[in-house]
Amino acid sequence: MRIDINEKINDDWDFLDNKENLLFMKELTNELNEKHLLHNRVEKAIMRRHSQDDVLYMLKDGKFVIVHLTYSKNNESGWPRYKEFLTFEEAKQYIYNNG
Numbered sequence: 544m545r546i547d548i549n550e551k552i553n554d555d556w557d558f559l560d561n562k563e564n565l566l567f568m569k570e571l572t573n574e575l576n577e578k579h580l581l582h583n584r585v586e587k588a589i590m591r592r593h594s595q596d597d598v599l600y601m602l603k604d605g606k607f608v609i610v611h612l613t614y615s616k617n618n619e620s621g622w623p624r625y626k627e628f629l630t631f632e633e634a635k636q637y638i639y640n641n642g
Contacts, residue, residue, distance in 0.1 A: 552638050556590050556599075564588045567598050573616050574623050581608065581625060589631075590638075599634055607634040 559567065567588035575582045581602075589607070590599040596612040610625040628634040 552590075552635050555594050556592050556638055558590050559588050563591070567591065567600075567612075570612055570614065571598070571600065571610060571623075574613055579622075581610070592638075599638070601631075607631055609634065609637070 564587050568585070571581075571585060571588070581600075584602050584604070585608075586601045586603045588598050588600050591597070596614070597609050598612060600608050600610055602608060607628045607630070608625045609628075610623050613623045615622075626637070628637065
């Protein structure tokens with residue numbers, strides 16, 4: 544799968560560099576408890592939304608999720624909230640249509 548990091552999808556979202564990827568992966572790891580459905584499923588952070596605490600992550604199985612980060616450690620079950628997409632194209636369309 545190829546992701547064009549030079550493509551501008553939405554003015555509020557930007558692709559992440561390697562340093563930012565590590566930062567947002569660390570934050571997500573801190574937030575997920577062992578019971579969360581995303582625990583041990585996330586491969587890397589792809590994009591972030593500047594106006595909200597949303598990050599697009601790629602899962603190990605090739606799917607994508609937009610996670611609303613809480614900046615809290617070991618959240619209760621169900622947090623942080625997320626929306627899952629089968630493909631990058633689906634996630635990109637959602638970002639384009641929803642800010």
